[in-house]
Amino acid sequence: MELEFPARKLLVRLVYTCHIMCLVTSQLTKKEDIEKSLQIIHDVATSNLGELCVTTQFSPLYVPLDTTKFEATRQKADLAATLLLDLGISHHNDLQDVIPKDLIVSDINIISARVLAINSSTRELRNCIWWQRQGLEMGGPTKLKEGIPEIGQKLSSDYPWYADADSTPSLRSPKFISSPPDISYRGWWTFPYYSCSARKWLMSYSVSIPPPGRHGLKGFLSLDVDISKFEVNQCEMKLISTPTEIEAFHGSHKCHNKTSKCYYKPTKTYMSWTRGSYQCVCRDGYYSPHHNGIFNGTLVEVAFNAMKENSSPFWGDIFHCLQCAPGCETCIGPQPCLATYHWAFRVTLLIFSVTCAICTVILIIYMFRHRKLKVFKVASPIFLAITLLGCATMYLEMAAIFPVLDMYSCIATKWSRHLGFCITYTALLMKTWRVSLTYRVKSAHKVKLTDKQLLQWMVPILLVMLIYLSTWTLSATPAAEVITDSVGLKFNQCTYNWWDHSLAIGEVLFLAWGIRVCYNVRNAESLYNEARLISYAIYNIAVVNIAMVAFHLLIFPKAGPDIKYLLGFIRTQLSTSVTIGLVFGPKVVRVLRGQGDQWDNRARSRGVTASFSLNGIGLVSEEAPDLYQENEELKEEIQKLAAQIEFMKIVHMETNNRHVKPKIGGYFSNLNAPVIHSPLSKQGCLLSKPPEEL
Incomplete structure (x- = not known):
């Protein structure tokens, strides 16, 4: 049992190998037969008959034809053969004459029919009734008067419709094609052949009529069908093809399948049996500098045969289409279809942008290391x-x-652009909005807006942006589409749809609100001029984004990929880098100069205290109170109050004592008219009149 399994396995492999070899051999034989048949068709079409019609009267093609198209004709022949068999071929000569003339040749598809009576012992021809169909103007079928050669090898070789049953058992002669599967015919169809006498392409159906015994006459009935109207279509078979196409020739064209496609072009003449009735047209994505990419099938056939016989390179050089440049669906030449990416230029801009991002992270670390300094605190x-x-x-x-x-790059683009804008702009706007709220307070009561409270307002805004971007990514994932620049070159760009438009409208409204808040705090005072610089940054962001949208839509609507990349770089630098420069530049400069822990004297001189800052007027810090800072502020307030009291005393004394004349050079002298700065006012007051007139 252990030896049976390997032996069986080896036998299966051997059978499988033999089967594959038989299939390959069959395909090669079939291909050779088709090529020989095409050569015969070409010789007939060009009247280059050679030995044909000189030494032989017919030449079979050995390619099968669908015989079911002549089913009615075959049934008539089988019926006639049955009648002759039942009634006897030796006693009814009139019947032999009537059947070919009135029953068979009357069919419009049949051009000739014949009934032979042959002595089964001597193989001598005893009788031959042969009728041929002519044009209707001739009055119907005509009986041939010429005789036929003696029965024997000459008859068997000169006529495609005859084969002796003694030499070919069951009439399985190579002249006949196999019957369709699961269908029983009384006779056999011949392969298509060209008849030199009829000057047409024919197929014959032959039926043998056996004798009643060992001796006697055996009959042979055959008919010829005109197939000259059939078409030799060498292109690939289509789903819907005409019933007159010979399927055996499908796929036998000589077009280069990878680069060109075959299109059947039937001839306008009656002679439809021609080789090369097609055109080779370059496929999409290929072109040819010769003949505009359309090649005549006859020339292709000649060039292919020359390549096979003489190794001529003409077929490969002329009739092969060349591949278009990358990205071209169709083309007429080697011109590029894709826009060129100048990678050195793009790498330079990328390195600069990544360096800016790294410097921004370094600035975050630097700021946290110096967060105790007043300029950051x-x-x-x-x-x-x-x-x-x-x-x-x-x-x-x-x-x-x-x-x-x-x-993937489009998803990253949408997220980095919109999320980065939302984070930056919201943080700046929250600080400015806090100044707006505290600046508009008219009472002495302090507005307490801490960082924690502002973060509670900021988180919902960021959460809405995250939900929008996530929904966008999952439901309608951003993808790249192919667009063309001003010269027709293609490149990829992220699609813009109603998701982009909706988000753009929301961001414009957000910018408009930020501009309104900045306008409200245009006169607000803060330490280190923080509020005004942030307002400038917000104005800059709005102007840059609106300007770049106008550039894209109006000035560079058909810009190439490098120009679009440059515009993106300019927009990023003008909006992001300028924002960092405005908000953080003065602070870093003060720290580098060693003034980061000093108060803004210019703001202090305008009455801005340490608590009057961007954190809010009267902001209560979340950290432990700084007693030194509070003492300094109290001292400032006491000094201001003392100055105010002294000022009021002098004014009251001069007003109630009119006899006191102002000293020359004093505060109330008409000659000097000094500028008196009131502690209650930020601007000086020019007293142009003496105290008496006040």
Whole structure:
């Protein structure tokens, strides 16, 4: 049992190998037969008959034809053969004459029919009734008067419709094709052949009529069908093809399948049996500098045969289509279809942007190391860090749009652009909005807005942006589409749809609210001029984004990928880098000069105390109170009150004592008219009249 299984396995492999070899051999034989048949068709079409019609009277093609198209004709022949068999072929000569004339040749598809009576012993031809169909103007079928050669090898070779049953058992001669599967015919169809006498392409159906015994006459009935109207279509078979096409020739064209496609072009003449009745047309994505990419099938056939026989390179050089440049669906030449990416230029901009992002992160670390300094402390370090984080995110957009855009890079582009903008702009706006609320307070009561409270307002805004971007990514994932520039070159760009438009409208409204808040605090005073610088940054963000949208839509609507990348770089630098420069530049400069822990004397001189800062007027700090700072502020307030009391005393004394004349050079002298600065006013008051007139 252990030896049977390997032996069986080896036998199965051997049978499988033999089967494959038989299939390959069959395909090669079939291909050779088709090529020989095509050569015969070409010789007949060009009247280059050669030996045909000189030494032989017919030449079979050995390619099968669908015989079911002549089913009615076959049934007539089988019926006639049955009648002759039942009634006897030796006693009814009139019947032999009537059947070919009136029953068979009357069919419009049949051009000739014949009935032979042959002595089964001597193989001598005893009788031959042969009728041929002529045109209707001739009055119907005509009986041939010429005789036929003696029965024997000559008859068997000169006529395609005859084969002796003694030499070919059951009439399985190579002249006949196999019957269709699961269908029983009384006779056999011949292969298509060209008849030199009829000058047409024919097929014959032959039926043998056996004798009643060993001796006697055996009959042979055959008919010829005109198939000259059939078409030799060498292109690939289509789903819907005409019933007159010979399926055996499908796929026998000589077009280069990879680069060109075959299109059947039937001839306008009656002679439809021609080789090369097609055109080879370059496929999409290929072109040819010769003949506009359309090649005549006859020339292709000649060039292919020359390549096979003489190794001529003409077929490969002329009739092969060349591949278009990358990205071209169709083309007429080697011109490029894709826009060129100048990678050195793009890498330079990318390196600069990534360097800016790294510097932004370094600035965050630097700020936290010096967060105890007054210049950072009064400006809310947590919001400064959030602002820098958003700027770093916006810088990374240049990395997202750097490569050839696809779905993943488009997703990264949308997230880095919109999320970075939302983080940066919201952090700046929260600080400005706090100033707006505290600046508009008219009472002595302090408004307590801490960083924690502002973060509670900021988180919902960021959460809405995160939900929107997540829904956008999952439901309608941003993808890249192919667009063309001003010269027709293609490149990828992220799609813009109603998701982009809706978000753009929301961001414009958000910018409009920020501009309104900045306008409300235009006269607000703060330490280190923080409020005004943030307002300038918000104005700059709005102007840059609106200007870049106008550039894209109006000035550079058909810009190439490098120009669009440059515009993105300019927008990022003008909005992000300028924001960092306005908000953080003065602070870093003060720290580098060693003035980071000193108060803004210019703001203090205008009456701005340490608590009157961007954190809010009267902001209650979340940290432990600084007693030294509070003492300094109390001293300032006491000094101001003392100055006010002294000023009022002098004014009251001069007013109630009119006899007291002002001293020359004094406060109330008409000659000097000094400028008196009131502690209650930020601007000086010019007393142009003496106290008596006041």
